[in-house]
Each structure stands twice: as structure tokens, then as C-alpha cells.
Amino acid sequence: MIIEVCVGSSCYIRGAPAVISILQSLIAKYGLEEKVILKGSFCMQQCTQGVTVRIDGVVHSGLGKEDASRLFHHIVLPSLEAVGGED
């Protein structure tokens, strides 16, 4: 899974660094470093009142740092379980 957090100027000032660090610590907490690639991205042309995050190609915009953990628990974990269930 690839999670890209926009670090364009609009997202950056609206909290991208906080979103990245929250996602980073959740990935570490769940030991998912091998399954999840977290990286920064240029502007995704979705500049809103919040941060834009793309998860496996699906764009989520307008996020605040309080949304980072919701995104992780509601999208990242369930889709990893769906994919990795056979391991």
C-alpha cells in the first residue's frame, strides 16, 4: 500500500507534517513498515481547507490532523486486512 501525503504549500501549512507524523507512528505501532510506504507528494490539485492524502490512488482531501487516525483505522487497516488475510 502506498500512502502519499501532499506536502505542497497549501497542505503543508494546513498540517501535512502533523498528518505524516501521526501516520508514521501508527504504521510503526502496528508494525506495518513492510506493507505500507508513506511518502510525500507534490500538490495534487486538491488544495482545500485541509490536507490531501492519496491512498493507493484514491484521493482524500480536506483532512485535519484529527482525521489522520480515522483514515488509518477506517481505510488503511481494513484494506490491509483484506489483502493480507492469507499470509
Ligand code: FES
Ligand atoms: S497543496 Fe496539497 S493538494 Fe495542493
